Amino acid sequence: MxxxxxxxxxxxxxxxxxxxxxxxxxxxxxxxxxxxxxxxxxxxxxxxxxxxxxxxxxSKASPYKTKILSMKAKMRSLRAARTEVAGDGSRKQKELLRRQINKLKKRTRRLSRAS
CATH class of the missing domain: 1.10.720 (Transcription Termination Factor Rho, Rna-binding Domain; Chain A, Domain 1)
Incomplete structure (x- = not known):
């Protein structure tokens, strides 16, 4: 044009x-x-x-896009659970949720780089 x-x-x-x-x-x-x-x-x-x-x-869509989006949805739910636990004061449960979120973040970054 x-x-x-x-x-x-x-x-x-x-x-x-x-x-x-x-x-x-x-x-x-x-x-x-x-x-x-x-x-x-x-x-x-x-x-x-x-x-x-x-x-x-x-514009080539990532083959992992749906997997990344599902992981991010899981992270959002874990973050919501973490804020609920924060009021209870159970430090161990909060730490477990933090680690799960951290692992998911690393996986999504790795998948986005791989595409």
Whole structure:
């Protein structure tokens, strides 16, 4: 569409957050419509198509995405349990929950790097 269009980016499109991509679309890429309702993956595809960069080649979803999301949901539930235990004063139970959360965080980071 617009081959000559140059964007002044501080970091690569793939590394930007969804919020940053929405701001980019609003300010510099008016061809993309409905940016407020799109997720990061869809925004990347739309921006790359608008700039003629080949939208599908760059946006490759992680094969571990569903596993990572389920781990993060488990972490949220463990954090809620930890706050409930915090009032009781059982230090051992709190420590066990903290360790479980820590292990899940490490696993999610490892999986995101692997993709």
């Amino acid at each position: 617009s081959e000559g269009m140059q964007l002044d980016l501080k970091k690569p499109l793939d590394k930007m957050t969804a919020k940053e991509l929405r701001e980019l679309v609003l300010k510099q890429v008016p061809q993309v419509t409905g940016a407020s309702g799109l997720g990061k993956d869809e925004l990347l595809v739309q921006i790359k198509e608008a700039l003629g960069m080949g939208g599908e080649a760059g």
